[in-house]
Amino acid sequence: MSPGGSTLENGELPTGSAASLLQECLACGVLVVNARGRIAACTPEAAAHLRAKAERLRNAPVTSLPAPLPKLIRDAAKSGRPVTNLEILPTLPRRGAMTLRVSILPVKTRTQSQIVVVLNNLTSAPVFEQNMRRLDRLASLGTLSASLAHEIKNGMVAIKTFTDLLVQKNQDTELTEVVSRELQRINAIVTQMLRFAAPKAATFTTIHMHELLDHSLRLLHHQIAGKSISLQRRYEARVDTVRGDDAQLQQAFMNLLLNALEAMNTKGVLTVATEITEGKPGTRWLRIHIQDTGMGIARENLGRLFEPFFTTKKNGTGLGLAISQRIAHEHQGAIQAQGEVNRGSTFSFSLPVLSG
Ligand SMILES: Nc1ncnc2c1ncn2[C@@H]1O[C@H](COP(=O)(O)OP(=O)(O)OP(=O)(O)O)[C@@H](O)[C@H]1O
Ligand SMILES: [Mg+2]
Secondary structure, eight states, X not given: OOOOSOOOOTTOOOHHHHHHHHHTTTSOEEEEEOTTSBEEEEOHHHHHHTTSOHHHHTTOBGGGSOTTHHHHHHHHHHHOOOEEEEEEOOXXXXXXXXXXXXXXXXXXXXXXXXXXXXXXXXXXXHHHHHHHHHHHHHXXXXXXXXXXXXXXXXXXXXXXXXXXXXXXXXXXXXXXXXXXXXXXXXXXXXXXXXXXXXXXXXXXXXXXXXXXXXXXXXXXXXHHTTSEEEEEEEEXXXXXXXXXXXXXXXXXXXXHHHHHHHHHTTEEEEEEXXXXXXXXXXXXXXXXXXXXXXXXXXXXXXXXXTSTTOOOSTTOOSOHHHHXXXXXXXXXXXXXXXXXXXXXXXXXXXXXOOOX
């Protein structure tokens, strides 16, 4: 039992105890016991916590309350010391188990002394507390995974350089190839995690989107080489300047382009097209379409593509589109997906055109 830290002096209400009592009093019940040991007042919540009728409790002697409440109240009255946040299992015959949190505050004024009893039913609290703890854990998981990803990534750079060298020297060694491939996969996951959990502050500059798209396509050259994939550029937008973060936009387009290539596997047509569309008066959008002739998208998956961790791929992280969408939003833009099974897909990225 915790007698609490404050004592009553000069008949004053100890402010610390009163404050904490008020604080926990959101769903609490309150009983007031008079100097004659009878219940002078009782809120409906208190009656509910004690599984009794309020009118039967009013004016009843304290001894009619379930144990151990009578003794606790008597002791507090005698010593003048408050009891704060004591958890009890009151004896409520044939009424099931219940945990109550009790605070008892003897209040002495010049004319009368009373005992205020505050009751909280904790029986349903664990669910709420569990949810709060889970939310807490999720929040810290985000921060934790960001720092973890960061550390892993630093180590990966060195490991990857050396295994690449090993693979070059031992072309036919299956082991080194497996190691290299798996390292690449881990590297991709960690990069995505880092991006998702802790995006670094964006640096906005004027971007020429056609240049950025060309650069992204150049980076994918080796993924296309050796396959029957043809590339079509249809840059129809007369203006291609936007305000944006170069690295972020490139990452978004790499995700979309990689998805398109993965959807086509070894053959198909990859089209990158741009156009200007009119929005509300005075606003123009640069729309970039990444179109493939790949496997397409099942109708039931269309609504889930941008959810983090949604993937239909064996080795996918399911973060690519979630990240791309976040980047689009950070640029006041949007991404839309269209697709039909076996008839290819189109991802359209819209960004406000830089006026002037
Ligand atoms: N061009 C596309 N054609 C068909 N399906 C697509 C296309 N782009 C995305 N998808 C579907 O959306 C899912 C989510 O894509 P997302 O890029 O977020 O993750 P992923 O590609 O599975 O994994 P990661 O990008 O992390 O390697 C994919 O698993 C796939 O089912
Ligand atoms: Mg992807």
